[in-house]
Amino acid sequence: MEYQSSVATLKRRVAEVAFFLKLMGKFDFTKTHLTKQILKGIARRNKAVDTRKPITMELLSKLVDVLPGVALSDYECILFRAVFIIAFFAALRVSKVVSPSRIKQGGLQVDDLTIIDGKLKIVVNNSKTDKDAKGPTIKIWIIGHSFIFWARRRAGIRSYGVNLSLDRQKCKIIWMGIRGLRWNDLISVLLQMLVKWGYPDIILIHLGGNDIGKIRTVDLISQIKRDLSQIRAMMEDVIIIWSEIVPRWVWFSPEKKLLEKCRKKVNHCVSKFVKTLNIIVFRHFYLEPVELGLYRKDGVHLSDIGNDIFNGLQTALEKALFIGGVSIAVRGF
Numbered sequence: 001m002e003y004q005s006s007v008a009t010l011k012r013r014v015a016e017v018a019f020f021l022k023l024m025g026k027f028d029f030t031k032t033h034l035t036k037q038i039l040k041g042i043a044r045r046n047k048a049v050d051t052r053k054p055i056t057m058e059l060l061s062k063l064v065d066v067l068p069g070v071a072l073s074d075y076e077c078i079l080f081r082a083v084f085i086i087a088f089f090a091a092l093r094v095s096k097v098v099s100p101s102r103i104k105q106g107g108l109q110v111d112d113l114t115i116i117d118g119k120l121k122i123v124v125n126n127s128k129t130d131k132d133a134k135g136p137t138i139k140i141w142i143i144g145h146s147f148i149f150w151a152r153r154r155a156g157i158r159s160y161g162v163n164l165s166l167d168r169q170k171c172k173i174i175w176m177g178i179r180g181l182r183w184n185d186l187i188s189v190l191l192q193m194l195v196k197w198g199y200p201d202i203i204l205i206h207l208g209g210n211d212i213g214k215i216r217t218v219d220l221i222s223q224i225k226r227d228l229s230q231i232r233a234m235m236e237d238v239i240i241i242w243s244e245i246v247p248r249w250v251w252f253s254p255e256k257k258l259l260e261k262c263r264k265k266v267n268h269c270v271s272k273f274v275k276t277l278n279i280i281v282f283r284h285f286y287l288e289p290v291e292l293g294l295y296r297k298d299g300v301h302l303s304d305i306g307n308d309i310f311n312g313l314q315t316a317l318e319k320a321l322f323i324g325g326v327s328i329a330v331r332g333f
Contacts (some may be wrong), residue, residue, distance in 0.1 A: 005215065007043045009020070060088050090122050121328045138171040140317060140322070141193060143186070144206035146301060147246065147310065149177030154307035164314040171321070174200075183211050183223055190231065199238060202320045203231075204282075204313060206243035208266060216260045221269045228270075239320045241280045243313065245269060247290050250299025280323075282316035284309070 018030040029035060053059070071077035086108070087097050099106040112123040139149050142148055142219050152175040155162045163173050176193060178185075186207055193200075205228075232240060244267045247260060271281045285296060286309045287302075294306035302310055 007039070010039065010042060015189075033122050044052060055088055060084060083112050086120075086122070087096070092122075092124070096124055137169070138202065138321065139197070139200040140166075140171055140173045140202045140204070141176060141197075141200045142173060142206070142313065143176045143189060143193075144178075144243070145181040145199045145210050146177065146179040148175060148206055149179050149211070150301060151307050151313070152177050153177075154304060155311055158308065160311065160314070164311060166314065166317065166321075171317075173317075180210065181207060181216075183208050183220065183227070186227055187230065195246050198320075199235065201287070201324060202239045202241065202317065204241040204243055204247075204316060205278065206313075208270075209245045209263075212245065212262050212266070213259045217265055219268055224266070224270050226275050228274055228279060229277060232279065239324055240257065240274075240277075241282055241320055242270060243282045243316070244284060245285050246287050246302075246310070249290055249295045249302050280316060280320055282313065284312070286312065 011044075014030050014035070018028050019026045021030070063084055067077045067080055071080060083097055086092065087094065095107075097107050106124070114121045114123075115294050142152075154164060155164060162175065165170065166173070174193075174197065176189060178189065181189070186205070186244075190203075208220065208224060228240070228242065247263060250256070271283075274281060287306065292299075294303055294309070296303050297299065
């Protein structure tokens with residue numbers, strides 16, 4: 001039996017025996033260590049040798065060169081040449097490039113190929129791990145101080161939800177709101193998140209408000225520029241959003257007008273700078289007129305209405321998704 005059947009066949013037979021034993025209420029010896037080791041030994045002994053040769057540049061050139069002699073027309077020759085070259089350089093299986101049959105549509109379509117800045121962008125609609133073509137989940141991080149903490153709390157009880165109305169099958173938002181967080185803690189928090197969750201696709205940062213009035217404005221601006229430059233260098237492919245510092249009804253200082261002036265200066269200088277780093281700037285326009293009803297009694301933290309307006313962060317995320325090539329951010333719950 002060892003030499004007449006493949007390993008896959010043997011495993012099916014063993015599974016059938018296991019099912020029968022379970023049905024009869026008998027001891028399942030197929031799960032014993034000895035049986036498993038025997039199957040492993042047979043698999044190693046009967047391991048099939050892959051005789052196929054990998055496609056190299058030299059072999060690809062030969063395939064392309066002989067096409068005019070075997071193709072029925074110039075059009076067919078160009079078509080096969082394009083298929084061979086795309087499949088080679090994009091490392092695609094044949095099943096991902098061409099349709100499985102004349103009846104069923106599949107493979108690459110014209111709309112799946114786009115030239116952007118001299119580079120060819122290819123959209124693969126499905127894979128072995130994504131049979132339903134749902135596509136990868138976009139990982140979004142929202143990092144900040146208590147404003148982010150309370151905004152997340154508010155989103156959890158509102159209709160737009162903690163995913164801010166973005167399609168849950170396409171996007172997943174991870175909120176990291178730490179009350180009292182200062183700007184110089186950002187890199188440390190970011191590194192911890194990287195260790196835990198890996199690289200995100202989009203990062204939105206709302207921070208710096210707790211630093212106004214506690215350090216010199218010029219030093220705060222310098223810190224923000226330095227750290228955002230470092231984050232951009234560390235995460236070249238990540239879309240970064242800088243959420244401007246929101247005004248407060250009460251600052252932790254009697255010099256309210258002076259600190260408000262500092263806030264505007266920080267926002268202006270940082271927003272102008274980050275555009276050179278290809279970082280998106282989001283301004284909370286509807287929170288700019290400082291209205292008492294937008295804040296809690298402490299005059300610092302936003303009220304329920306204020307948090308609903310603050311969660312307009314969704315607009316910035318949708319812009320980032322569009323830039324990242326995700327054409328639809330479906331408003332679903």
